Amino acid sequence: MQTVPIALLGCGTVGSGVVRMLTEDAEFLAQRTGLRFDVRYVLALQANPKARVALTGAKWVTSMDPILADKDVGIVVELIGGTTFALECSKAALSAGKALVTANKAMLARHGGELFPLAHSTDSCIGFEAAVAGGVPVILGLRDGLVANRIRAIYAILNGTANYILTEMTGANKPYEQALAEAQAAGYAEADPTYDVDGIDAAHKIAILAGLAFGEDIAFDRIRIEGIRGLQLDEIVNARQLGYVIKMLAVAERMSDRRLSLRVHPCLVAKDNPLASVDGPFNAISMFGHAVGHVLMYGRGAGQSPTASAVVSDLVDVAIGHARRRFQSLKIWPGKTRPAQIVSTDNLVSRFYLRLQVADQPGVMAQVTRILGSHQISLSSVLQKEVPLTGPVNVVITTHRAREGDLRAAVDEIDRLPVTKAATAWLRVIDLPAEGIDAGDEWNRKE
Template sequence: MKIGLMGLGTVGTGVVHLINQNGKNIEKKIGEKIEIKKILVKDLNKKRTPLAEGKITFNADDILEDEEIDVVVEVMGKEHPALEYIIKALKKGKHVVTANKEVIAVHGKELIKLATENKVSLLYEASVGGGIPIIRPLKQCLAANKIYEIKGILNGTTNYILTEMKEKGLDFEEVLKDAQQRGYAEADPTDDVEGFDAARKLAILCTLAFNKFILPEKIYTKGIRSVSKSDIKYAEELGHNVKLIAYAKIDEEDRLEAWVHPVMIKKDNPLNGVNGVFNAILVDGNAVGEVMFYGQGAGMMPTASAVVADIMDVKNHIVIQNGCEDADLLPIVDTVSKYYIRLIALDKSGVMSKITGILGDKGISLLSVVQKGVLGDTAEIVLITHIANTGKVFEALDEIQNLKEVKSIESVIRVEGE
């Protein structure tokens, strides 16, 4: 089996090394040797692994037009030009293996159709969860189940930041700088800390688990920038831990609820013990119950492991694809949750009654109200609501923010539990 590898960054280099290290074992399993014939790079002068010597090209057509190449492996990242290369490869009758969550999340529906029309495979296990097997289990091991719900920690950068904030009592910006120095966060961390990366992965999982296609930008997404060490401390006092959770479920009317949001989860939730750069995904099926997939969500060798497994599945004729329908998305304002709200207001009589009055007018009852501290003429107030309609919570927060006595609404975090 001859491979055309597009991209020789972290993951691409891992693929080269893994095939070199485990090549004989892989050959025994699939009955055929895997050979990387050509490797596409952007910079011909950059120092590369010696294993790539004699295979480097700067021209994509050296791969796409080569009739000997059976499988195109795209690990370039970003939407373009990866999308165009994948389309051309499929039209040329080549199988495609990709780790590209941007491409699959946005264009997966059309690419799956194109692969089916050309009778080739489009495999993308590494696009969600790095080395964690989740795509294949959803389409094979759990295929007999009706999946009700998916929730998970899908981004290692944000999980590392929240873990460090909790364990070291540091604020967001301090930990972010550390994460960037360690290589856990990009120089521009927007996709991670704003939740966009998790939303793309959740969109892919919705397609597989529920047969519902949804664009990532349609998923309500709130990141972790507003989460402070105070919020994490107060969560601890409540017996909870703060995690960035990607969540999706199908309701009785076949509508999809999907969002990415900071959540205070209970200590007995399996996701509570997922720390550092690790990811985990909980899947609830009607036959199997709740199962959890856990492991390293990124990194050279874990991601390469998923990519090479897909290459092997091409030989084994395992096809992880099918058609799907557009999702009927439940608006975020129609969802329900408990909410934790932390705000700064003037420390004087009558302020609390105005705030609780607005919440009461929206039908929102409070589980607790605590004044956490006073600084000058202002006080830090923490509110925990009972289960409430999200739209009503948003309306109340807008009105509370407009009160002249309220300086700022610092944090809004969903709280797990009935």
């Protein structure tokens, strides 16, 4: 049996969940892993009272100094969150050669380029399974399980709050504002939901996944981010009628010219796509590799217990020695890889959904289709919704594959028409790629 002294930074929801797991499940973990984790320090201004009672032997501190000075403590678990004090503490821990385990996606997405090289320079390591998709072991699966795959694309639902709101809008025809208010009341959304509904949190997570998947350094500010704030119920209802569900997807794709497309946005997903049935607070990640084809992982992306489960799996990984060896061996970490070339979404090609609000008069559709045609956009379907006798008409259009830049230009032009009564709503329609498993036909041919 090996005792592993650790320091815990932050003792809020996730931190106290980790304390609970390490104390209530100590015997189970010891029996399974041969490890006994000993929380020697907790750096927290306020602490969950139960955690304070459970950790009889811990020193409660308010600075990193005693932790850094204690040579026995080889692992620091950062669960403070944010990118100021947490970053400062994390850098101090890594500088002192201590392994860092963290659930802090914002910090890794924005400062990974600083933290990972620092970890290498002190022969340390960073465990971050809890930073993406909570209890779903997607970091492990992507980094280790699919290590031999050239990843072609990742399509993921990575924000449970936004997905919960969209699920409520879809399932119960609730407008966005009502669904958000109810999510806040149920504890699924924070008082300030910006990070979640505006797609920033999902962007942090796809930045981390893309870095691992493609082995390139991701500049976070190059990710295109569009959230669900302002999404109208009309879009949800129309999508359903067309056989789609609207999901906020985080997407990372390798283009044919080897550049990357990285983005977060609401989009139409066909009903039979596995991601379409990922409801409520769940997360799911569809990954496409050249050898494995489509692999999907699904589970709870947040919450005290699922996140603590991921943190403790990282603790075991670090304590066994895997994390350090992996850090030394694999060349997929920021600082070891080249910067990614990221394409503008204007150059992406996809299908589109549009909802126009136009005057109900002859010749309108002719004007609209002329504009779309002049931008090389051809129509796949047109649906004119029944409306009250007065007021503008809603026209729902889906297009064949077109360049996004062309679509934007066409929409700008349509919105300047005198017959257009309100800004056109438009969304991307996502088609998952064919699996494209490298079947090695030449190898498999019978001779």
